[in-house]
Amino acid sequence: MTSRAAKHARYLPQDKLEISLFPFLSIFLCVMGVLSFINILSSVSAPQKIELTMELEQGYKVAFQVFTMPDGVISVPPINRLLELQQVVDEESRSMLAMIILRRQQVIDEVTYAQANPALVARSPDVEDISLWLYEIRQINEMALSVNFLYEEFILFGIYPNGGEAYQKIRSVMSRFEGARSISVGLEPLDANWSLSLHNKSGQ
Amino acid sequence: MNNLINVDSLTDIVSNSVGILIIFAVINLIHDNNKTYELEIPIEHETELRPAYIISKDDRLLILDTEQVFTNAAQQAGKGAASNKRIFDLGYNGLFAQIDELKGISFHARDTENWPKFTELAKSGSDLQNQLQAIDPKQYFAYFFVYDETSPGSTSGSGFESFREARKYLKHRRVKSGWQPVSADFPPGICDIGYSSECQYLPSFLASDAAPTL
Numbered sequence: 001m002t003s004r005a006a007k008h009a010r011y012l013p014q015d016k017l018e019i020s021l022f023p024f025l026s027i028f029l030c031v032m033g034v035l036s037f038i039n040i041l042s043s044v045s046a047p048q049k050i051e052l053t054m055e056l057e058q059g060y061k062v063a064f065q066v067f068t069m070p071d072g073v074i075s076v077p078p079i080n081r082l083l084e085l086q087q088v089v090d091e092e093s094r095s096m097l098a099m100i101i102l103r104r105q106q107v108i109d110e111v112t113y114a115q116a117n118p119a120l121v122a123r124s125p126d127v128e129d130i131s132l133w134l135y136e137i138r139q140i141n142e143m144a145l146s147v148n149f150l151y152e153e154f155i156l157f158g159i160y161p162n163g164g165e166a167y168q169k170i171r172s173v174m175s176r177f178e179g180a181r182s183i184s185v186g187l188e189p190l191d192a193n194w195s196l197s198l199h200n201k202s203g204q
Numbered sequence: 205m206n207n208l209i210n211v212d213s214l215t216d217i218v219s220n221s222v223g224i225l226i227i228f229a230v231i232n233l234i235h236d237n238n239k240t241y242e243l244e245i246p247i248e249h250e251t252e253l254r255p256a257y258i259i260s261k262d263d264r265l266l267i268l269d270t271e272q273v274f275t276n277a278a279q280q281a282g283k284g285a286a287s288n289k290r291i292f293d294l295g296y297n298g299l300f301a302q303i304d305e306l307k308g309i310s311f312h313a314r315d316t317e318n319w320p321k322f323t324e325l326a327k328s329g330s331d332l333q334n335q336l337q338a339i340d341p342k343q344y345f346a347y348f349f350v351y352d353e354t355s356p357g358s359t360s361g362s363g364f365e366s367f368r369e370a371r372k373y374l375k376h377r378r379v380k381s382g383w384q385p386v387s388a389d390f391p392p393g394i395c396d397i398g399y400s401s402e403c404q405y406l407p408s409f410l411a412s413d414a415a416p417t418l
Contacts, residue, residue: 028218164352164385192359
């Protein structure tokens with residue numbers, strides 16, 4: 001009995017081992033603080049991605065996308081529905097469409113190849129290039145209209161900071177181009193940290 | 205600090221908190237990687253509505269009182285200040301102007317300090333709200349001249365954010381909006397389409413926005 005009492009006495013509450021928790025608290029709170037900070041920082045500063053598909057549509061209107069940057073412009077022409085249009089037009093229009101599709105495919109391949117840094121394929125807006133875009137769009141729209149195919153291309157400008165100059169130049173060429181008035185135009189401002197994420201999926 | 209509590213429960217609480225934070229961080233990271241923004245597709249439309257001009261620069265907005273602007277410009281022109289395409293002080297909210305036969309009147313926004321910040325759109329009854337509310341959607345659409353120049357450390361055009369916010373605000377009030385990017389080299393201007401085909405101010409909106417409301 002005596003030995004049991006002595007054993008109990010050794011583990012009385014007042015004899016519990018007392019440790020200062022300051023270092024533990026300090027370390028854990030520091031870790032929590034750093035993690036919270038990283039969390040907040042990543043949610044604030046993470047570059048936003050903007051979903052830009054090769055084929056962007058608004059009903060039957062399909063976007064011929066032009067991104068204007070300080071270094072120049074990048075064009076992303078649509079192709080997918082042209083293949084359907086090709087099936088319903090006459091022989092002459094079909095061969096013309098084949099040429100347009102081939103030319104556009106080259107442009108898309110170039111943009112896709114340089115997707116990591118699309119600015120590399122940006123080029124200064126050239127009057128001949130712009131005239132060719134407008135000519136092709138007009139031809140395609142007229143072909144679609146002539147066979148009652150619900151399809152109309154329009155130009156959608158994505159304007160990056162300091163990209164307004166390129167935009168103004170294109171609009172200036174458009175204002176002089178006969179028939180450009182029949183081509184619809186849309187424009188949206190884009191921030192520099194909105195990266196292009198181009199992939200060939202159907203538009204919304 | 206001599207706070208003495210049970211080591212087990214304390215480490216349990218803190219390590220749980222750390223674990224939850226790590227999970228949040230991972231979820232946030234995955235979410236951010238997948239976060240994509242669909243590009244809106246507004247298309248310019250012909251309209252019977254008249255434009256109410258707004259300049260958007262340095263996160264500030266200036267709604268142009270065209271009557272006042274033209275009166276001031278005419279006065280300055282009468283004094284000879286506007287001859288030979290000279291840039292003159294318009295005497296209107298820090299705006300300078302230039303008159304050209306082909307380009308009409310161009311504006312040079314040199315001092316924007318007195319213009320209201322777009323954040324005032326969130327303040328109920330602010331001057332900016334009142335001015336935008338004065339735009340009658342049955343007669344007018346808002347046409348923005350948006351400065352695309354970047355200020356140091358910014359990733360956006362100096363007028364982009366204010367334009368987006370004002371457009372959103374106006375959209376709720378069913379006021380249509382159009383815009384064009386401008387800069388010091390391509391300043392905002394008002395001209396008549398009778399003089400140049402470049403002088404066209406159109407609202408751009410989604411086809412769905414144009415549908416009549418029931």
